[in-house]
Amino acid sequence: MLTALSIRDVVLIEALDLDFAAGLGVLTGETGAGKSILLDALGLALGARGDTALVRHGAKQAAVTAIFAAPVPDGPVARLFDDNGLDLEPGEPLIIRRIVKADGGSRGFVNDQPASAGLLRDLAPHLVEIHGQHDDRGLLNPRGHRALLDGFGRIDTATLTRAYRDWRDAEAALGAALAEIEVAQRDREWLEHAVAELTALRPEPGEEETLAERRRSMQRAEKVAGDLTQVEERLDGPNGALSALRQAARALERIAEAHPALTESLAAVDRALVEAEAAEVALREASDALAFDAGALEDDESRLFALRAMARKHRVQPDDLATLAEELVGRLALLESGEAGLGKLEAAVTKARAAYQKEADRIHAARLDAAARLDAAVAGELAPLKLDAARFRTVVAELDDGQWSSSGRDRVEFEISTNPGAPFAPLAKIASGGELSRFILALKVALAEEGGAATMIFDEIDRGVGGAVASAIGDRLHRLSRATQLLVVTHSPQVAARGDRHLLIAKRHDGIVTRTGVRPLSSDERREEIARMLSGAEITDEARAQARRLIEPA
Numbered sequence: 001m002l003t004a005l006s007i008r009d010v011v012l013i014e015a016l017d018l019d020f021a022a023g024l025g026v027l028t029g030e031t032g033a034g035k036s037i038l039l040d041a042l043g044l045a046l047g048a049r050g051d052t053a054l055v056r057h058g059a060k061q062a063a064v065t066a067i068f069a070a071p072v073p074d075g076p077v078a079r080l081f082d083d084n085g086l087d088l089e090p091g092e093p094l095i096i097r098r099i100v101k102a103d104g105g106s107r108g109f110v111n112d113q114p115a116s117a118g119l120l121r122d123l124a125p126h127l128v129e130i131h132g133q134h135d136d137r138g139l140l141n142p143r144g145h146r147a148l149l150d151g152f153g154r155i156d157t158a159t160l161t162r163a164y165r166d167w168r169d170a171e172a173a174l175g176a177a178l179a180e181i182e183v184a185q186r187d188r189e190w191l192e193h194a195v196a197e198l199t200a201l202r203p204e205p206g207e208e209e210t211l212a213e214r215r216r217s218m219q220r221a222e223k224v225a226g227d228l229t230q231v232e233e234r235l236d237g238p239n240g241a242l243s244a245l246r247q248a249a250r251a252l253e254r255i256a257e258a259h260p261a262l263t264e265s266l267a268a269v270d271r272a273l274v275e276a277e278a279a280e281v282a283l284r285e286a287s288d289a290l291a292f293d294a295g296a297l298e299d300d301e302s303r304l305f306a307l308r309a310m311a312r313k314h315r316v317q318p319d320d321l322a323t324l325a326e327e328l329v330g331r332l333a334l335l336e337s338g339e340a341g342l343g344k345l346e347a348a349v350t351k352a353r354a355a356y357q358k359e360a361d362r363i364h365a366a367r368l369d370a371a372a373r374l375d376a377a378v379a380g381e382l383a384p385l386k387l388d389a390a391r392f393r394t395v396v397a398e399l400d401d402g403q404w405s406s407s408g409r410d411r412v413e414f415e416i417s418t419n420p421g422a423p424f425a426p427l428a429k430i431a432s433g434g435e436l437s438r439f440i441l442a443l444k445v446a447l448a449e450e451g452g453a454a455t456m457i458f459d460e461i462d463r464g465v466g467g468a469v470a471s472a473i474g475d476r477l478h479r480l481s482r483a484t485q486l487l488v489v490t491h492s493p494q495v496a497a498r499g500d501r502h503l504l505i506a507k508r509h510d511g512i513v514t515r516t517g518v519r520p521l522s523s524d525e526r527r528e529e530i531a532r533m534l535s536g537a538e539i540t541d542e543a544r545a546q547a548r549r550l551i552e553p554a
Helices: 035-045 076-083 117-127 142-152 158-186 188-201 207-236 241-258 260-289 294-314 318-336 338-385 433-447 467-480 523-535 541-551
Strands: 002-010 013-019 024-028 061-068 094-101 106-110 113-115 128-131 391-398 410-417 455-459 485-489 501-509 514-520
Touching: 002 035, 013 514, 035 061, 035 094, 035 128, 035 455, 035 485, 076 117, 094 117, 106 117, 117 128, 128 433, 142 338, 142 391, 142 410, 142 433, 158 318, 158 338, 188 294, 188 318, 207 241, 207 260, 207 294, 207 318, 241 260, 294 318, 338 391, 338 410, 338 433, 338 467, 391 433, 433 455, 433 467, 467 485, 501 523, 523 541
Parallel strands: 024 485, 024 501, 128 455, 455 485
Antiparallel strands: 002 013, 002 061, 061 094, 094 106, 106 113, 391 410, 501 514
């Protein structure tokens, strides 16, 4: 809801600050007073073209600030903020500011954050609907008619949306499988050869490191094998150290009693013999540990080189060959059993499409029923608005299957025929001026609270009518304002009398400069303004009495 509007240096407005509230607000004034300037200023804040002609003569720039009530969390305004990387604090009002420089160029801000004119235009439909003879949005835009009809008929499309998503997901799965099989078919010969090679090789995770370590051990053993043989011969050979020590021990045993020194010598030889025998045992253990089979070394090297060559061929690490083998076997299996798999996926698509069509049929029937009820509701509003010769209909047409969406397979558009026998056509192409606004009012009343922005502005909806028709317009505007904020620019006293607040737009001239001003009217001033609207330049007592009678039932 629009809560305030601040205008600086826009055309004839030097400085103007207005506050707004819920309900029906009316703006009146003599012809040429500048009512359109107010709408132009608001349009500027909502992303309209930043024309330098809007800048008041002599000013450097024009500025408009529009303040709206805090947006609904997770609503369309909040989503636009998120999509554009802007911050929106919960509960804070929405402040839009637009500046146009006299020498060209404009800047926009949303809650003090820079915003493009495009973003302001995206925000506008969620904030304000402006209905008049040049309106091309709101109810005149067929793109929003389906959602309006669904709202009117209380049609819940959540199940339809899920069915559409399931159908598209099934189609995506089928498409991915077809693409994968197509790629696999192109590579079938290579794939079969690669699987055969890997299957024959049977690589295992960690196998390369095991083979490499075993190869290193056998290579070390091969290198020291000759040295071990020499050591064994020198230690335990026929002329080795152990043999010499044993012979010396036997000789000393025979003569050890001859002298104590010989006894000590025998003990030393015995100790040396013990150490030499220990060395012999350790040497044999080392020899056994380092023993290798030359054939095994050759086999391990061949296996290791084969693994590494295969890994280079497929540009993977040797430890990843086993995983690659499983992947290629799976691809080949998919290729070989592709038709059966595709059959299941195709069946899933058919089932999901049928579920979507069934739900779309239900929604279609509900829309036809809602359209009939909406047509009747609008028809009931046309005669009081002096549109009794017109006919209104809601077209619910089926789209080609290529145009089906999560919202269904229906195109919905509001059409009218303004004269008996005239063909139906889109609302915007037939109606014009006040007639267009009255059609929109009839639709809005019929739709009640469904769709639309929180603030609606009707620009001279009463153009070309008066009397009972103007009263009917006023009554319907008053009724509609119970659900949404309405601002109405009017020349009709019957419409003005139904307002909850009354703003007077007037020009004043100080002999040099002409300025436009707007001010709220008190009860007495409001009655006087409505009397002026009834009688013209000279306000009569009869006009004042009539104004009082118009206001009283309001």
